[in-house]
Amino acid sequence: MIHYEEALIRPVLEYAVPAWHHLINRTQAQHLESVQKQAIHIIFNFTRGMSYPNVLFVAQLESLETRPNNLSRSSYQDICKPTSCLHHLIPPPRDTSVTTRLRLTTSLSRPNLRTKKYCSLINFGLHHYQPT
DSSP states (O other), rough: OOOIIIIHHHHHHTTTHHHHHGGGOOHHHHHHHHHHHHHHHHHHHGGGGGGGHHHHHTTTOOOOHHHHHHHHHHHHHHHSSSSSSTTTGGGBBOHHHHHHTSSOOBBBBOOOOSSSSSSHHHHHHHHHHHHO
C-alpha cells in the first residue's frame, strides 16, 4: 500500500530539516504537527476522534517532534565522517593533555552560543549530538 503521507506530505514538511529544525519555536513545531495530523485524517478518514499517538500508530509514522531530530543527528554523523565533503567544518580534535584537565571532556571544542538565531547544524550537533 502506498503511504501518501510519506510520499507527498512529509517531503514538503521535512525539506532541509537539518538546516532549520533546531531554530523553530514550539508554536511553529505544533503548527507543522497539525498539518501532518490533518493530512493523516484526510488519508485515513476513520482516524477522526482518535488520539494523536494512536493516529500515528495507525499511519505507521513518527511524530514531527522526533523525526527531525533523528534526521539532523544522522546528517551530523555523516558530516563527521572523514569522507564527507563538509568534514572540514568540524573543528579539529582537542589535545588529550587539554581534555584531561577540563570539567567537560569532549573531544571537540564547542563554540559558546548565546542565541539560537545563528546556530548552524554543526554548532547544534557539537552541543547536542557529540558524546562527552
